[in-house]
Amino acid sequence: MDYKIGKSSQKDSRQAVSEAAAGLINPKLVLFFSGVDGFEDYTRELKLTFPDSIIMGATTFAGFCKEGAYKETLMVLGIEDGIECYGDVLEEVDKYPLKYVDRVETCVNKFSNYANMVCLEFSTALISSEELILSTLNSVLMKKKIPLFGGSAGDRGMAEKTMISFNGVVMDKACAFVIIKNLQGGIRFYRENIYKPTEHYFTSTKVDVRNRIVYEYDYKPAAEVMAKALNTDVSHLDKYLDSYPLGRIIGSDMYITANQMVTNQNGMAYHARVYNNSKMVLLEPDDYKEVIKQTAKQIKAEVPKPSLSIMVNCLARSILFEKDGYLNDFAKQMGNSIGNYIGFAGYGEQLNQQHFNQTMVIAVLE
Helix, strand or coil, rough: EEEEEECCCCCCCCCCCCCHHHCCCCCEEEEEEEECCCHHHHHHHHHCCCCEEEEEEEEEEEEECCCCCCCHCCCEEEEEEEEEEEEEEECCCCHHHHHHHHHHHHHCCCCCCCEEEEEEEEEEEECCCCCHHHHHHHHHHHHHHCCCCCCCCCCCCCCCCCCCCEEEEEECCEEEEEEECCCCCCEEEEEEEEEEEEEEEEEEEEECCCCEEEEEEECCCCCHHHHHCCCHHHHHHHCCCCCCCEEEECCCCCCCCCCCCCCCHEEECCCCCCCCCCEEEEECCCHHHHHHHHHHHHHHHHHHCCEEEEEECCHHHHHHHHCCCCCHHHHHHHHHHCCCCCECCCEEEEEEEEEECCEEEEEECC
16 A cells, blocks of 8 residues: 655644645545644645545544654645545534435445445534434445444544534534545454443433433433442532443443533433443443553554554543653554554544444554
């Protein structure tokens, strides 16, 4: 696979694009990440620079590559060869992305077969639309057994504003997607969780699915159930919310659901949907450095010669690592295992049919 990864912290957008995209001639696909501030300018400059490429971007808390983690920096991946790809956007994702499902069909139908493929998507965050987006994309992808992988855009971590862009157009209520066929090998997916289950299991019994609120666990007020499990009271629950997310159990899999806040009537609001009668478990922090070491070891063993990887590392994890002075080391450590990669940090992660939080997902192209 012929590609280049570059970065620039130049303030002038033209200089930044020139530096970050140096050496790229006519890429089939350009992916880029930056902070919110320069994002619109980078979008415009990249479109002027590569008018014939598919260009897809998302705002982020930090950009990642094997050299480290970078904030307020433009990070660019350009793939010249070794893939076939087609992309488009879903609009009005907070209301009815299904209106645009024919755009997914059109892209999928351009391929002659569906081996070694992935649909990569970037969605705007903070509008609770990820599940609508996933059901729209998967209504087409699942028929062809095409896996889905991606993330919600990020910002400084203050829930201010997130944006994505596609081919020179910036959007804040949309999902950009590109369906990629790796012409040189398979694509493997990894999902890493740095939390472990406690002994506290609940069943959701009264739920507002669309607004991501659980009012009752086991027919009792949700916040009271949580407070009891954490050995505190509802008035002190806030300080536990970041460190003790919930796991939603589906079969033998568990997906992290991040706490948002205690609502009125002692409900709990989350950053991903919880459905009625969902089996939930209270999670607690694991030894994350050990977990990351094991993930890196597993990827290295299973894909000894990766050509390129794309990573989504949750914003909450990134903030935790930064607070512990570990963010840069984490980015380098992943590079030692998976080689060349590009990554970003946003408000949610998506893999196949599931939207979840506080997780790292990686697509490794062989």
